[in-house]
Amino acid sequence: MIPSDDPNRQLTVVRPSSDELRSVALVGDxxxxxxSGAQTSGRYCLIDMRIPPGGGPPPHRHxxxxxxxxxxxxxxxxxxGEEVVVHAGExxxxxxxxxxxxxxVSDRPARMQCMCTPAGQEEYFLQVAVxxxxxxxxxxxxxxxxxAESRERAMRLADQYRTELLI
Incomplete structure (x- = not known):
């Protein structure tokens, strides 16, 4: 049986022009x-990622x-250890x-959205990024x-956010 609707949960509409969105810089991205997980009862988070040429995170797992x-x-x-090139629309x-x-690896900026489930990665980014x-x-x-301070903070908080940096 499907549970009853929870009237405490709200509809979330994201408008890119909203002043309420929080953006951070991390490793040049x-x-x-x-x-956020606060908006989904921890079920997932959705993050817009803009990655410049050469950008991207170090090896990790979570x-x-x-x-x-x-x-x-x-x-x-x-x-x-296996590599695959992924293009717009994939x-x-x-x-x-x-x-x-x-x-x-291109000479143009890339952009993607990342959904993490369950949520929590967004909180890690907010703690370690600028x-x-x-x-x-x-x-x-x-x-x-x-x-160096940013790397140290990321390493120190990684376990708390269910992440392991492989560097």
Whole structure:
């Protein structure tokens, strides 16, 4: 039997021009939280990712699923050591616990949306990344000491957010 409707849950409509969206810069990419776990009772989060040429995270793994929907450009995904190029209009599902990373290997910016289920990855990003004004903001240039501090914070908080950095 399907449970009763929960009137405490609200409809979520995301408007890209909203001042309420939070954007952060991490490893040269800009990530904008479109839908948070707080809005979905922890079921999932949705993150808009803008990846410049050469951008992308280091190898990592985590105990939740990720679904990437590539909207612009192309990215090279490395999954358990195997590489696959993914183009605009294509999707990639990363199973929980599998080592992976992606890189923009083109000379043009790439953009994708990432759904993590269950939610939590958006909170990790908010804890370890640098806030920026908007999804289209340029990420700040960090000094070597600021980069080292960011890496240390990411490593220190990774376990709390069910993530393992493989660097």
């Amino acid at each position: 800009v990530y904008t939280i479109l839908v 105990d939740f699923e990720e679904l990437f929907l590539v909207q612009e450009g192309q990215l090279l995904f490395t999954f358990r 999707s990639v599902n990363i199973p929980a616990n599998a080592p992976h990373f992606f890189r923009n 806030p920026v004004e908007s999804a289209t903001a340029e990420p700040p240039t960090l000094s070597e000491s600021e980069q």
